[in-house]
Amino acid sequence: MRRKASGNATLRAASDSTRPFLWSAHKRAAALAIHRGLLDWAQDYPVLTKSRNGQAILWTSLLTAYTFDGVVDQTAHEFAAQSLALFMYDEVVDDPSGNGAMAAIDVMAAIRDACVGRPSSSVNDEFEIERQVVTAFADAMSNPVRRSQSARWTKDFHGIVEMTVKGHLLSEEWRKRENFTPSLAEHLENGSYTAGAPIVAFSAAMSTAPDGLSDAHHDDYLAACLDLGWCVRAANDIAGLADDIRSGQTNAVSLGVKESRSSEVWVARSMLRDVHARLDSMLAIADDMSHPLALQYRWLANCTEFHVDWYVTKSGYSFSVEDWLAFEKSGPFSEAMLQVLVNT
Template identity: 25%
Template sequence: MTTTINPGAIVPFAEVAQLERLSRSPLPLPPQILDIAQNIRRDLVSWAQDYPAVVHGRAGDILRWMPLCAAVSYDGAPYRTALEFARHCVVVFAYDDVLDEEIGEPNTLEGLQTLTQEWLRVLSGPAGKEEAVLPASGTGRLQQLLLALVDSMRRVMDSPEAQQHQERWQELWQQASTGMLQELAWRHRTVRQPDFVTYMRTARSSIAVEATHWAAFITSAPADVLPEETDLLISVLKRAGYIIRLANDLNTVERDHQSNAANALLLTVDRWSCSVSEARALLRKHLEQELKRLFAVRASIAPAITDHYGWIVRSTVFACQWYLNRYELELTPEDLRAIDRTD
């Protein structure tokens, strides 16, 4: 007997599965999905008043985009699960953005590496420890983002059941932050430039798909979930991170080229001495093959993690279709009217 995936979803999983090759048009967004997105945006805007750095610069765009992504991705999930996924994503995006901006004075790459380790020590403490000592180094914006991240962690680690997953969350966050710093080192030419395989191994984690979805998982994890089931879910997240990074790099190739950032498409051009259009076609085919493998994992998913698998797949499809059809986090006037109409 096959377990139904996301039985409470507004858009049935079977319709999402039809997008496996990404050749179909994006699914229309039902009004109920937009209502959830509006509620998430309202709650995030209210929360971000205590952390202005979260909405600084480009990070402000994600405060509009992420509620839509979370509502589509966590269709059928408890509202709290979608909200905490969105909150974690907003903080991670802002953190990555600040790292990009603050390299140099007053922060060297080595200084940012030290600061990141200080952050991780704070995060490794008890989730409810109000007296956590914050790092003394770093600018005010970085300090604010640390506070926002600690607050986000505490919101999901609010029970003994949740805290059993805290160590894994810390590991995933460390992998993400280490990956971000590695990409900075490549951009500023302080280390040898990567080949495609090395780059994707890092970039899969630095995009923080694993850490953000794990935060969502914690909010609604089954009490009796087994270690081998969570291990399988992590492998699904790694594959999803790989796919979303490919789609992201196909979208941001011009910006990455201008800023000397490593990019999967540019590395493919160098590796095979081919044109950008040829590399784009190769990576698009590779992306669709990887997405097909992600759907094939369904056959081995245990009932305890079936819903979370479905939500990860929904998020991956949404991100891929967005990156392949839009420019970065571009929102149309229609998008903005739909998302902001309750502001």
């Protein structure tokens, strides 16, 4: 079965495997284990469990189980914790009060400072949500940074966080400039960082990569992490086109229509072709077992596919009846899961 995306663009049939009701019992059990781990970890950061009305912690559990092919280890738990903290960060960005963009920059700047061990005054303790996001992310990043395989990995990780801060500053600058819109290429390049996904993907490799990597292998992996961010931004914009038009937000599809004088359907299909070209490049390396980062590219490809398929075929983070039943077959619902189910 081929799934249809927004604007009738299609995804390949293989991406159906991102739906949990089609998973093996082992992978579903891994999602539950990750979920339990997140609940334990988030006791110190309770605001994180409320992200996306409680859906984010479940979605993050699925993302992690899929990304790591059902393996539950320290790297998977760290990836999940970082991803959940970034969900709450996104809610700061989406603050309906209109101050979200600047608050998000302050939060990411504080995260950057925390990751390099610098004290930060960017976020005042009176802002409890922001404080918890910063503290949670710094906590989730402490072990991967400590286990980083080289100074090069650590330096480039700090660079990604720094570019994410600059990306949000640039977005805010664009928003304030009268009668200005970025080009499609500028929007997607900047979105490669502001999507947030490269941070967690690079972190997973930073603490697990083999010693003695060549500069070329290192540079290629960094570029592939940014390809992940590009794909997430593109898929999110395809899925969120109608919402972005209503709210006046910059959207890649709208920019593509303006530049190419083509239809939304044509632009969405063109963007998905580019997404799959990037994904296929990741998969080609993941399938080459002689490559020193084959495992990390597999994680990267899985993470990309999960984001793209979930966003484009099922906009948002909602769960279908089949998804819920998949969890039920794997074990008893937790109280948190039941609460979300009641509210869905």
